[in-house]
Amino acid sequence: MDVRERNYCEPMTPTGIEKVEKGTLNYFDLEVWSNLNTGTVEQYFEEKNRVEGFERSRFVWKRIVIGLVIGTMFAIITQYVGLKVGLAISGGWYIMALIGMAFRWHPSEINIASSATNAATYVGTGFIFTFPAMYLLMGKDEYALGVDADGNVIRIINSVPPEILFLAFILSIMTGMLGVLYFIILRRIWLVEDPLHIPGWEPSLQLVDIANDRWSAGTEGDSEQAKKSIRLVGIWITITMIFTFLRDFPVNAGKSVFYSFFGGEEMTEVYSSAGDIQQPLSSSTYTMVGFGLIPIQLGIGWFMRFKVALLVNIGTFFTWFIIVPLAVTANIPAFDTMAGTFYPVIDDPIPAWKAYVDVARPMAVGAILGGGITALIKMAPTFKSAAGDLLGSGGGDGENSMSSEYVRGMGWYEWPASHIKFMAILTLITTVVLFTTIGGFPLIASLVFAAILVATTFFLGAIAVKVMGETGTEPVSGTSFIVMLALVLLFVAMGLEPSQVAIMALLGTTLFAGAISMSGDIILDFKTGLYIGNRPYHLVKAVTVAIPFGAAMAIIGAVVFGQLLADGTLDLLAPQANAFASITRALVGGESLGMMMSFLAIGLAIGVVSEITTGMGTAFGLGMYFPLALMLPMILGGLIRDIWEKRTLEPWVESLGDDPEKEKKRTLKVLDTYMIATGLIIGEALMGTIYAFYSMLS
Numbered sequence: 001m002d003v004r005e006r007n008y009c010e011p012m013t014p015t016g017i018e019k020v021e022k023g024t025l026n027y028f029d030l031e032v033w034s035n036l037n038t039g040t041v042e043q044y045f046e047e048k049n050r051v052e053g054f055e056r057s058r059f060v061w062k063r064i065v066i067g068l069v070i071g072t073m074f075a076i077i078t079q080y081v082g083l084k085v086g087l088a089i090s091g092g093w094y095i096m097a098l099i100g101m102a103f104r105w106h107p108s109e110i111n112i113a114s115s116a117t118n119a120a121t122y123v124g125t126g127f128i129f130t131f132p133a134m135y136l137l138m139g140k141d142e143y144a145l146g147v148d149a150d151g152n153v154i155r156i157i158n159s160v161p162p163e164i165l166f167l168a169f170i171l172s173i174m175t176g177m178l179g180v181l182y183f184i185i186l187r188r189i190w191l192v193e194d195p196l197h198i199p200g201w202e203p204s205l206q207l208v209d210i211a212n213d214r215w216s217a218g219t220e221g222d223s224e225q226a227k228k229s230i231r232l233v234g235i236w237i238t239i240t241m242i243f244t245f246l247r248d249f250p251v252n253a254g255k256s257v258f259y260s261f262f263g264g265e266e267m268t269e270v271y272s273s274a275g276d277i278q279q280p281l282s283s284s285t286y287t288m289v290g291f292g293l294i295p296i297q298l299g300i301g302w303f304m305r306f307k308v309a310l311l312v313n314i315g316t317f318f319t320w321f322i323i324v325p326l327a328v329t330a331n332i333p334a335f336d337t338m339a340g341t342f343y344p345v346i347d348d349p350i351p352a353w354k355a356y357v358d359v360a361r362p363m364a365v366g367a368i369l370g371g372g373i374t375a376l377i378k379m380a381p382t383f384k385s386a387a388g389d390l391l392g393s394g395g396g397d398g399e400n401s402m403s404s405e406y407v408r409g410m411g412w413y414e415w416p417a418s419h420i421k422f423m424a425i426l427t428l429i430t431t432v433v434l435f436t437t438i439g440g441f442p443l444i445a446s447l448v449f450a451a452i453l454v455a456t457t458f459f460l461g462a463i464a465v466k467v468m469g470e471t472g473t474e475p476v477s478g479t480s481f482i483v484m485l486a487l488v489l490l491f492v493a494m495g496l497e498p499s500q501v502a503i504m505a506l507l508g509t510t511l512f513a514g515a516i517s518m519s520g521d522i523i524l525d526f527k528t529g530l531y532i533g534n535r536p537y538h539l540v541k542a543v544t545v546a547i548p549f550g551a552a553m554a555i556i557g558a559v560v561f562g563q564l565l566a567d568g569t570l571d572l573l574a575p576q577a578n579a580f581a582s583i584t585r586a587l588v589g590g591e592s593l594g595m596m597m598s599f600l601a602i603g604l605a606i607g608v609v610s611e612i613t614t615g616m617g618t619a620f621g622l623g624m625y626f627p628l629a630l631m632l633p634m635i636l637g638g639l640i641r642d643i644w645e646k647r648t649l650e651p652w653v654e655s656l657g658d659d660p661e662k663e664k665k666r667t668l669k670v671l672d673t674y675m676i677a678t679g680l681i682i683g684e685a686l687m688g689t690i691y692a693f694y695s696m697l698s
Contacts, residue, residue, distance in 0.1 A: 124554025240683025301637020315623025366603020371617020
């Protein structure tokens with residue numbers, strides 16, 4: 001019998017070994033914290049859960065509904081955040097944990113309800129990163145193919161048909177569920193036998209541990225802490241919403257209060273309508289320095305810490321202090337889409353910005369592609385083992401095999417793995433039928449589309465989740481670019497019209513991104529559930545119930561935000577959407593195709609080198625895409641956290657001496673700051689969303 005190689009297991013403590021051998025290790029024991037990711041403890045709890053989980057795991061519909069409502073709200077909030085800064089950050093899980101703590105929910109109820117929250121939020125990931133690109137191609141002149149003899153703008157997409165929205169809704173539900181079901185196969189391998197660590201996951205278990213103390217003992221201290229955290233996030237949401245209202249809403253002759261405060265028309269060179277304090281435009285020849293008044297970025301920076309925030313922004317510094325100055329100095333030709341002609345970039349009213357748009361952004365797109373492709377090549381051994389896991393984990397008839405989802409006399413412990421094949425076939429057939437009958441696309445192209453969608457969700461999704469388990473970050477953007485590139489090249493080779501190429505490729509990438517995001521979401525739910533006694537069946541059930549509601553909200557947000565981005569009403573960067581629009585335009589043709597492809601090739605090389613040397617090629621490329629004013633607040637947020645921890649938190653923890661609850665108190669102290677950071681993110685996103693709907697209605 002072959003022995004599986006174990007790459008991630010940590011050594012056990014002597015006490016942990018003793019408790020496992022005697023069967024006395026219980027949920028939330030202190031010894032559990034010393035033996036996370038040992039493999040032995042995970043297998044011990046797996047067998048324990050198969051017996052005790054049927055009583056311990058609690059699926060309560062009213063809890064699920066609360067989680068679903070919060071997740072649906074955060075679906076639109078997270079869309080705004082993603083379009084604003086390029087990162088899908090949601091505080092919904094924290095809110096659910098606090099609600100559970102405040103009302104003394106059982107830990108299993110918090111875990112299951114939170115699964116519904118996250119599913120409703122993250123199923124729309126593709127609608128953040130990809131779907132708005134259709135509207136950008138439809139409305140932005142910079143993504144046009146040129147002008148005809150009569151001076152009319154030739155666009156790749158002239159409209160987004162309503163039937164496309166219907167297809168996106170139905171298929172996002174199906175592929176989202178497929179992404180969840182796929183990971184059922186790998187749960188036992190990557191969470192039980194050889195558990196992925198998922199860096200940064202531990203605070204989630206700590207919160208549930210605190211909630212367990214509150215549930216089992218009902219101490220007033222825990223109740224007050226939960227109430228304090230909820231009050232804190234509410235206060236900072238309110239403060240941030242007021243700030244955002246003053247910054248954005250047109251209340252004074254069509255201008256915001258902040259705009260008027262900074263001098264109105266006289267100060268437009270140093271304060272932009274996007275809320276940036278910037279270098280005067282008249283002097284923005286070789287670069288453009290600024291600082292955005294962006295609470296979201298401060299909050300994200302706090303979560304990231306200074307080192308990670310700085311690493312993410314190295315690409316931004318590379319763009320604004322190397323690429324842009326070099327492009328202007330070399331007087332790179334700039335392209336005027338409307339006129340269909342080239343002109344020296346130095347002749348532009350704002351040379352630095354034009355160099356950024358025409359030179360740096362295509363290079364950034366290439367760097368994202370180069371980093372993503374190189375990362376996948378580096379992951380070839382992982383791909384091989386993942387493929388083996390996927391293809392070889394379904395067999396066996398033993399008690400511990402993957403075929404033992406059903407426990408005799410008790411019910412389903414796992415969700416039936418047999419549903420995976422059924423769902424894959426159903427998704428394949430439904431996609432082909434809907435695309436040919438409702439979408440009006442060619443049959444062969446629809447078959448190719450469906451096959452690539454199902455296959456990439458299966459294999460690239462496994463790789464993306466494994467990368468997440470090793471690094472703490474799921475490479476949704478990187479793998480999505482690979483899928484999108486493959487679809488575009490195939491459809492162009494098949495001779496499809498540019499509009500068909502763009503719509504099918506962007507829709508396919510949207511569905512793929514949502515599917516692998518669900519795989520990344522469920523691994524976190526499964527990992528927490530393993531240590532607290534939940535049945536995977538209940539977690540999958542909560543997720544599948546929430547997916548349709550999140551998908552519906554994601555569609556609404558995508559339409560509203562996409563249209564407002566296209567007509568310029570909403571001033572959001574939307575880095576991934578713009579990047580996908582750039583690639584589509586470059587690949588389907590246009591007068592500037594040669595120049596753009598050159599910059600893409602240079603960026604591709606940059607991405608390859610940065611991935612080889614730093615292991616963060618995709619992050620480097622994404623950083624290259626951002627304006628400096630957007631990223632500096634993120635660095636500041638990380639710096640403030642590091643200073644706070646060094647000068648305030650650590651001395652306070654040391655003053656506790658040998659207090660047995662030292663680590664718990666430290667966690668609660670950090671949790672308070674998370675609530676403030678979450679309030680900054682939610683507050684700006686809420687008011688931004690209100691402003692977006694207000695703009696559309698007005």
